[in-house]
Amino acid sequence: MKYDVVVIGGGPSGLMAAITAGRNGANTLLIEKGNKLGRKLAISGGGRCNVTNVLPDEELIAHIPGNGKFLYSAFSIFNNYSIIEYFESLGVKLKEEDKGRMFPVSDSAKTVVNTLVKQLDVYGVDKRLNTKVEAVHYGDETHEIILENEKIPTSCVVIAVGGKSVPNTGSEGQGYAWAKKAGHTITELYPTEVPLTSNEPFIKNKTLQGLSLYDVEVTALKPNGKPIQSHRWDLLFTHQGLSGPAALRLSQFIVKALKKFKVDTIDIAIDCFPDEGEQNLVNRLMKQAKEHPNKSIKQVWKGLVPERYLLFLMEQINLDPTTTYHHLKKKEVLDLAHAMKNFKLKVNGTLSIEKAFITGGGVSLKEIVPNEMASKMMERLYFCGEILDIHGYTGGFNITAAFSTGFVAGLHAAQRASEAKY
Template identity: 35%
Template sequence: MAKYDLIVIGSGAAGMMAAITAARSDKNVLLLEKLSKIGAKLKATGGGRCNLTNTLDNETFMSRFGRDGRFMTPALDALDHKALMAFFKEIGVESYAPDGYRVFPVTHSSSTIIDAMEAEMACLGVEVRCSQKVVSLLHDEEHIRGIETETDTFHADNVVIATGGKGYPVLGAEGDGYALAESVGHKVTEVYPAMMPLKTKEKWVANCTADTIAKVVMTVDMKKYKKLKAQGDLIFTKSGIRGPVVLDFSREITPLLSKYDEVPILMNLTKGMNEEQIRSHFKKELAKDPHRNTLALLTTLLPESVSRELCTLAGADPELGFGKQNGQSRDNLIKLLAWTPLTVNGHDGFKMAMITRGGVSLKEIDPGTMQSRKMAGVYFCGEVMNLDGPCGGYNLQWSFASGYLAGKLKA
């Protein structure tokens, strides 16, 4: 049986980058993928458009990951967004930031990325085997020696675990790497589905599905968690809410839902306007047309469908002039426009989760090499670790950068 310098488990962004990096240093590399094709989850990234990274400086980028973000420092020093764009240009993929922030391949197709990385691996002599599920790691007390799949045994003194999390199991993410990590002494934190739509107790949202509301601010309405906040575009659904702000905020909500049956949230639907600013806006609008009814006044800020529902919640007659509403109804409307309450009470689990929150403990991984502190020769990269970021190219950049560092095979 041939012995390899490196075996990479998983063919996502992190795994392919690790394989390419090692092969460029003349390492004999085997890449194993349990599905019949490589890059399945990468292909679905960003609705297939593949938001590779973003143009933020490294310090700001890391801050968006929270308190553990600085763990990424060595990886980003080795491969930041500029270096990543240069890498793809080198293998034939041009990328750009059409909005000055999010970086995409100019084709806006994830297939372009996968095809280019696959071609580079072939050029470098990386052996790729699909339909190979790794079931165990071979090791002595101190060092990795290889892996076993359901049908074969492969030997190597270095193994990269790039199996991803548990989100979108139909694309191969079933948490296989967690069991492998635990088998060599690693702690795996509790994992939660993240970056996904949320369900709400309130049914009125089903009447507002036609419009996207821009720049919504969302907070948790629980004393202990009031600092949790997200901002972005919101879309109402038949059973709840989705859109970029929800995808980001779900990272905070799903762990709370494991503790509480319901999580009350507040949404500012008026681009950050407070009660005083809303009153001032209405005063100016009524000065233009004093006979405008309440619904027409609200639609200067929000879509008609949402305006009607807020009138109902406030006990206001949408057809009546704003000044003719009773004082309580007017106050209720102003308060609702500043902060609209909703109650999140569920989600669809890992089957709809774009990423996983939680994973292999960062304390047990050397950030300078991505090597295990528990077992020599074992490396981790990408989503299998306990580090996740918001929408906007964060998680892919982290996958590529950590894969690059792991592929260096530094002792």
């Protein structure tokens, strides 16, 4: 049996592509090599599924530093507000959380995945799970999907197999070979949205392991001390380095800087009080100490930053935490304020691409029609989602790109397949 559209990959972009193709009258097949659809969706947003972000287009695109501008055309067809309307029309109520992130009110990714899987049935999309595609053969009028014991002919192919990140969800990079076979260029692949690694002794000794700092500004610095990029969010110290949203967002800049400057480490600066000047902080520390002259400074200042971090910073500058105001030197207060505003550590890289949430690099966008997601190299071939050279920060931006490109790819594949019939 020949299909109008075959979608390979059952992640967010593949699900959206298959549903949209089916909705637009195409006889559609969705092939997924794993035993479940939407596995990456199911673990996104900590298992709650951050379906999109409500920021306006300009800001949304600014949060997709990996070629976000390419998405203007796709967003003009199906954007973050379209995603919200789409889910709410299907009875999935959404709520807005900090930084514009949209979650299902149920706080369960299963709500989102189950709703999409039901839509496949509504539009008669055939599903094949536990099915590995061995190869894709391209023809003049018909493409063939090669399975272990079967060939499936189709008018149009949508490749939605993801990148190389989180391989346990099925993203192992197999789609790059099919893209190359069609004449596409694959840009260099690298990890993004990935924890940072460090060989600093206090990291190795796990001194701060498991400690979180909230709403801090974290800056990656060039070898000359000038800033590369800053992110303000939460930070987590791990046994290998740094994680949490602020670190994850910096990761791609670290990868590129290590390469660009040909250095082994990049300095990171942590500012616990991004809204307060250093001198102001000095005055505040002095005032608090003076108001409680007989208490140890550790007791007086313990609410400013987590106590473990406070003691760690005091140790870095050789300040005895049991000191009271009577024995406190002005220089010690200056040094502590500076450490709270500008603690530096060296990072030497990131965890591997397999440990990353998102793959940087992919199918070159110069070879893709932006308002169709169609290949410029091969007729009736479409791409969507993370296989493309597009990547955003965590916070609903990658899923927005996946749903948007999936919708556009499915729509145009269905239209092209119907033209091919007549």
